[in-house]
Amino acid sequence: MNIGQIILWIIVGGFAGTLAGRVVTMKKEGLGRWANLLVGMVGAVIGGEFFRLFRINFGLGELKVTFEDLS
Numbered sequence: 001m002n003i004g005q006i007i008l009w010i011i012v013g014g015f016a017g018t019l020a021g022r023v024v025t026m027k028k029e030g031l032g033r034w035a036n037l038l039v040g041m042v043g044a045v046i047g048g049e050f051f052r053l054f055r056i057n058f059g060l061g062e063l064k065v066t067f068e069d070l071s
Contacts, residue, residue, distance in 0.1 A: 012040070013040030013043070017031075017035070017037050017038065017039040017040025017041070017043070018030050020039050
């Protein structure tokens with residue numbers, strides 16, 4: 001795992017955790033900045049392990065996002 005993947009996990013985890021926090025609390029701030037990030041990251045890890053455990057593969061190959069793709 002490289003630094004780009006870690007940053008991508010943090011960004012996606014932050015968005016997912018914020019969405020989950022807003023749905024659960026029905027407040028704009030959700031569970032709080034750090035709790036939202038933690039919820040998103042934990043959810044990503046659990047989801048990844050679940051897919052790996054049950055060998056679920058959508059056939060998308062390896063997803064690569066570079067900083068050049070984001071700008």
